[in-house]
Structure formats: structure tokens, C-alpha cells
Amino acid sequence: MKGSHLFLCLLSVSCCLNLMPTAGNKIFHFGLCRVSMSVTEIRSGFTAIKANIQARDPIRTLSILSYPHSLHKVKSLDRCCITHHLFNFYVDKVFKHCKTEDSYINRKISSIANSFLSVKRKLGQCHEQNRCLCGQESDEKFKQILANYEGLNVASAAIKSLGELDILLDWIEKSP
Numbered sequence: 001m002k003g004s005h006l007f008l009c010l011l012s013v014s015c016c017l018n019l020m021p022t023a024g025n026k027i028f029h030f031g032l033c034r035v036s037m038s039v040t041e042i043r044s045g046f047t048a049i050k051a052n053i054q055a056r057d058p059i060r061t062l063s064i065l066s067y068p069h070s071l072h073k074v075k076s077l078d079r080c081c082i083t084h085h086l087f088n089f090y091v092d093k094v095f096k097h098c099k100t101e102d103s104y105i106n107r108k109i110s111s112i113a114n115s116f117l118s119v120k121r122k123l124g125q126c127h128e129q130n131r132c133l134c135g136q137e138s139d140e141k142f143k144q145i146l147a148n149y150e151g152l153n154v155a156s157a158a159i160k161s162l163g164e165l166d167i168l169l170d171w172i173e174k175s176p
Contacts, residue, residue: 028175031080031133033126037119039169042112046165049108054163056100057156064148064160065167070141078138079175080131084123085142086168090161091120093149097158109162 024038065071074082095113100106126132149157 028172029079030083030123030126030175031077032131033080033123035119035122035126037122038115039173042115043166043169045108045112045115046169049105050163050166052100052102052105053098053159056159057163059152059156059160062148062152062160063164063167064145064157065164070145070148071167071171074141075135075137077133078135078141080123080126081134081138082142083172084120084127084132085134085138086145087116087120087123089142089145089149090116090168094158094161097154098162112165 024040025036026039027034027036028039071082091113095109095116098109100109123132149161151157152160
């Protein structure tokens with residue numbers, strides 16, 4: 001009997017710890033999905049390399065994330081889906097092609113990529129549990145972002161997308 005009480009106590013503590021954000025983390029609501037992440041930590045890493053990355057962007061007249069209506073006016077229920085798509089996009093496409101000759105910049109990019117990978121996994125769990133539904137609007141918005149990305153060569157598109165990370169972070173922090 002004592003063993004079952006101990007097990008229940010440990011299970012309760014474990015559940016509470018999983019729900020609590022760690023130091024610097026904040027819980028964001030994307031539709032029905034709740035995700036703990038440290039936007040401050042990601043933004044700090046990005047701020048350290050932003051000028052360098054944006055200076056490497058050869059095309060300043062085009063935006064991948066700011067294309068009219070790409071992230072604007074996303075319905076509350078669609079926020080999880082488009083966020084899930086965007087984190088997959090950054091992990092699977094952008095970070096893989098953002099290599100520089102500067103090891104400091106590469107370490108910062110790697111750190112940001114690791115943070116994105118963690119959030120990607122959490123959003124993937126929501127998606128698997130059908131708490132992250134994709135409507136037509138979110139699919140269309142993401143298709144537009146992909147079209148903007150794929151309209152450039154891989155290296156330029158990756159650098160441009162990384163240079164626009166502040167647009168994504170601002171949008172995430174404005175989550176209702």
C-alpha cells in the first residue's frame with residue numbers, strides 16, 4: 001500500500017514539473033496547444049548575430065515571413081498549425097543551410113536551432129494528439145511562406161529566413 005502512495009506522489013510531482021516552465025520559459029498558447037519556451041533566450045542568441053546575418057542577405061527587397069498577410073490575422077485555432085509548420089520549416093530547411101566561416105555565429109545558430117527543435121517536438125505532440133488542427137487558411141499562409149523561400153537559392157533563402165527570425169519571435173510573443 002505504501003508503495004502505491006509513493007508512486008502516486010512521484011507521478012504527481014513529475015506531472016507538475018512537466019507543466020511548470022523552467023527558468024526563463026513562458027507558456028504560449030497556440031490554439032489548443034500550450035508550449036513552454038524561452039523566447040528571451042532565443043532572441044538573445046539571435047540579437048548577438050542579427051547584424052552579421054542580415055549583412056549576408058543579398059536580397060533586401062523581398063521578405064519570406066512578411067509577405068502580405070503571411071503571419072497577420074491568423075485565427076486563434078490556426079495558430080498551432082502554422083506555428084508547427086514554421087518550427088518544422090526552420091529546423092528542417094533553414095538551420096541546415098545556415099553555415100558561416102565564423103564559429104561564434106555557427107554556435108549561436110546551433111543554440112537557436114536546438115531551442116527550435118525542442119519546441120518542434122512539443123508542437124509535434126500536440127499535432128499527434130489532434131490539438132493542433134490545420135485549417136485551409138493556415139495551410140495557404142504556410143504555402144505562401146514556402147513559395148517565398150523556394151523562390152530563392154537555398155543558401156540565400158536560409159540566410160534571409162534566419163535574418164527574419166525577429167518577425168517570427170514578435171508574432172509568437174503577440175500570441176493571445
